[in-house]
Amino acid sequence: MEQTPDVLRYAAFxxxxxxxxxxxxxxxxxxxDDTRMQAIAAEIGYAETVYVTGKSVNADARRNRVRYFxxxxxxxxxxxxxxxxxVAQSARDGAGTFVFDTEVGPVAIETAPHGTAVTxxxxxxxxxxAEFPDGVLDxxxxxxxxxxxxxxxxYPPMVAFAGNWHPILVFAERSTFDSFAFDPDAMRAxxxxxxWAGTVTTLYEIGSGAFDSRNLFPVGTITEDxxxxxxxxxxxxxxxxxxxxxxxxxxxxxxGSHVGRASVLTVDIPPQGGIVVSGEAVEIxxxx
Numbered sequence: 001m002e003q004t005p006d007v008l009r010y011a012a013f014x015x016x017x018x019x020x021x022x023x024x025x026x027x028x029x030x031x032x033d034d035t036r037m038q039a040i041a042a043e044i045g046y047a048e049t050v051y052v053t054g055k056s057v058n059a060d061a062r063r064n065r066v067r068y069f070x071x072x073x074x075x076x077x078x079x080x081x082x083x084x085x086x087v088a089q090s091a092r093d094g095a096g097t098f099v100f101d102t103e104v105g106p107v108a109i110e111t112a113p114h115g116t117a118v119t120x121x122x123x124x125x126x127x128x129x130a131e132f133p134d135g136v137l138d139x140x141x142x143x144x145x146x147x148x149x150x151x152x153x154x155y156p157p158m159v160a161f162a163g164n165w166h167p168i169l170v171f172a173e174r175s176t177f178d179s180f181a182f183d184p185d186a187m188r189a190x191x192x193x194x195x196w197a198g199t200v201t202t203l204y205e206i207g208s209g210a211f212d213s214r215n216l217f218p219v220g221t222i223t224e225d226x227x228x229x230x231x232x233x234x235x236x237x238x239x240x241x242x243x244x245x246x247x248x249x250x251x252x253x254x255x256g257s258h259v260g261r262a263s264v265l266t267v268d269i270p271p272q273g274g275i276v277v278s279g280e281a282v283e284i285x286x287x288x
Contacts, residue, residue, distance in 0.1 A: 006026070007026055007044065009023070009046075010282065012281040015117045017282055020080070020226060020281070020282075021047060021228070021256070021261065021263060023049065029051035029067075045222075047071075047222055050066055051066060053065050062096070062097065063106075066085065066101065072219050073197075076197055079233060080279075082120075082229060087111060087117075087282075089111075095112050114280055122229065123273070124162035124274040124277065127236070129238055133194070139190060141169075144180045150173070155170035155205075156242065162275055169202045170203045170204070174204055187200065198230050199228050200216035201231040209249065210253075212254045213254065227263035229279070236269045237275050240271075247270060250266065253265040253266075264279065
């Protein structure tokens with residue numbers, strides 16, 4: 001008989017269920033195969049669903065093996081689903097430290113009560129940056145209907161990694177950032193061709209140490225992601241590796257206002273090692 005798992009729903013990087021980025025959370029997926037996990041993720045329809053596929057790694061009850069699925073494919077890492085899972089496990093097991101063994105390596109998460117919500121902080125794997133392959137940046141900008149002159153001269157366009165590869169584009173003008181549009185199918189085709197499992201990350205600097213972000217993620221009925229932890233980590237790594245900020249430093253990323261689910265991601269950039277991304281998460285008791 002096919003197992004029907006309990007699926008929790010959490011909104012990450014918000015203190016209200018109608019904000020942030022929703023994630024499906026399956027605390028026990030040890031009896032599920034890949035086909036079933038993919039089907040559940042598609043049925044839920046959120047950007048990602050996270051599954052605990054192995055419990056008590058190395059006999060540590062707070063260390064688990066986890067996998068992430070979007071509605072169309074498995075993804076190596078998902079920041080907002082990591083935050084959601086950590087908060088869900090805190091509700092069951094108590095706040096503190098968790099370790100998730102992911103496809104990109106072990107990820108440590110700290111959780112702590114914060115008012116009526118719980119705050120979780122994950123430390124990414126070591127970040128990296130790379131140049132765009134020849135012609136790819138122009139193709140990407142062409143899909144957005146803009147040229148390279150629309151980008152901020154102080155923030156070079158690059159591809160950054162802190163669990164997933166994310167193109168990083170920082171716009172010079174607020175009006176361009178707010179108004180660009182794109183064809184989801186064409187964007188998905190480019191992302192798949194380049195192996196970008198994460199989002200296309202676009203930003204606008206709104207003040208010292210603060211950015212607004214739109215993260216393009218065409219999957220199913222979704223076109224833009226309301227909150228993207230892996231992109232925030234990749235952006236933090238980008239800022240440090242290109243010496244665009246001193247470290248340690250904290251950067252605040254606002255996201256989701258363009259899709260009606262406002263989110264706040266706190267990015268702490270240490271002098272070395274992984275980038276720390278923090279946010280609240282709350283359970284969605286009545287999914288819409």
